[in-house]
Amino acid sequence: MSNFKFMEIDQLLKELDKYSFKQLHLHHTWKPSHKNFNGQNHIKLQEGMKEYHLSLGWKDIGQHLTLFPDGKWLTGRPFHMTPASIRGWNTGALAVEMVGNFDLPGTGVYNELGYDRLKGRQREEILKLIKYFIDKYGEDTIVFHRDHPTAGKTCPGTSLDKRELIEEAKKLDKNHWGEKYYYNLAKKGILLDEKRYDDFMTRAEAMALVDKIMDRVMELIKEK
Numbered sequence: 001m002s003n004f005k006f007m008e009i010d011q012l013l014k015e016l017d018k019y020s021f022k023q024l025h026l027h028h029t030w031k032p033s034h035k036n037f038n039g040q041n042h043i044k045l046q047e048g049m050k051e052y053h054l055s056l057g058w059k060d061i062g063q064h065l066t067l068f069p070d071g072k073w074l075t076g077r078p079f080h081m082t083p084a085s086i087r088g089w090n091t092g093a094l095a096v097e098m099v100g101n102f103d104l105p106g107t108g109v110y111n112e113l114g115y116d117r118l119k120g121r122q123r124e125e126i127l128k129l130i131k132y133f134i135d136k137y138g139e140d141t142i143v144f145h146r147d148h149p150t151a152g153k154t155c156p157g158t159s160l161d162k163r164e165l166i167e168e169a170k171k172l173d174k175n176h177w178g179e180k181y182y183y184n185l186a187k188k189g190i191l192l193d194e195k196r197y198d199d200f201m202t203r204a205e206a207m208a209l210v211d212k213i214m215d216r217v218m219e220l221i222k223e224k
């Protein structure tokens with residue numbers, strides 16, 4: 001049995017907040033491509049990838065996340081584990097495979113499944129993740145597989161331009177000024193369940209927050 005789990009982007013970003021990453025690695029699967037996706041076979045395609053990766057002698061599926069053509073996210077290798085993503089740059093990376101062959105016709109390595117474009121929901125979702133990385137870690141942390149000098153690949157596809165994706169992501173809604181405090185608290189181990197930046201706090205919520213802070217402070221004292 002696999003532990004693959006579907007995640008909505010908000011839930012995913014909240015989960016990612018518990019970790020610290022150095023880079024976001026972007027790949028296309030090349031195979032399977034959009035043609036292999038029928039709208040329902042997410043798990044099956046993911047299992048196929050895992051099987052292939054195990055056959056290469058890897059200890060698990062290579063990537064942390066797979067993004068399907070319908071914009072759905074499926075988890076793969078646990079986030080706390082180093083991915084099999086880009087040799088030499090794996091430590092501290094978050095590895096994402098986008099299902100599709102995003103090479104332009106006539107470029108990259110041919111496969112009989114044809115060429116796809118990163119568009120619609122799939123594009124919107126990857127932009128949200130890119131935006132999250134830009135805001136939290138800076139735009140230099142966005143890495144294409146082909147950026148590595150010895151990658152020898154077009155991955156994530158010659159139709160994709162990193163600069164263009166970064167600029168597009170930056171145009172997504174500007175973050176609330178409270179965002180930075182939310183992340184600062186998360187980094188200190190104080191996770192708030194919801195952002196709701198502009199809502200009033202009830203007395204119960206204030207008590208819950210103080211309690212969380214006290215617990216965390218006690219933990220820190222014990223760690224000393």
Ligand SMILES: [Zn+2]
Nearest residue numbers: 027028145155
């Ligand atoms: Zn790749």
